[in-house]
Amino acid sequence: MSDRKLYQQKKEAQLNEWQADIDKLKAKTAMASADAQIEMNKQIDLLEKKIDEGKMKLSDLIKAADEMYESTKEGVESAWDSLKSTFSDVASKFKH
Numbered sequence: 001m002s003d004r005k006l007y008q009q010k011k012e013a014q015l016n017e018w019q020a021d022i023d024k025l026k027a028k029t030a031m032a033s034a035d036a037q038i039e040m041n042k043q044i045d046l047l048e049k050k051i052d053e054g055k056m057k058l059s060d061l062i063k064a065a066d067e068m069y070e071s072t073k074e075g076v077e078s079a080w081d082s083l084k085s086t087f088s089d090v091a092s093k094f095k096h
Contacts, residue, residue, distance in 0.1 A: 004069065011058050011076065015051060018087060022047050025094055043090045050083045 022044060029040040057072075057079040064072040 007073070008058065008062060011054075011061075011080070014080070015054055015058070018047075018051055018054075018083065021087065021091075022051070025090070028094060040094065043093060047086060047090055050079075050086050054079050054083050 025040070025044055025047075029037050029044065032040055054076075057076045061069070061072045061076050
């Protein structure tokens with residue numbers, strides 16, 4: 001299997017893992033007070049938007065011609081860094 005295909009599969013697996021994490025956060029939200037639910041839902045919406053951005057970047061990567069692959073891959077890495085940071089921030093808010 002090519003490095004490109006392995007990279008794609010790794011990123012798809014990470015997106016699936018993050019989506020599962022969002023589902024867990026939604027379950028926690030259901031048990032919170034009404035005021036807390038409002039804030040938690042805002043955070044979940046933010047995460048879902050970041051996931052969508054990641055999916056778009058990955059789609060761009062899949063469609064990229066060989067000569068554009070590396071520059072497109074940099075965009076994916078940037079999106080992933082942003083997504084990881086957002087997940088970390090949101091997770092810390094849910095622990096309180």
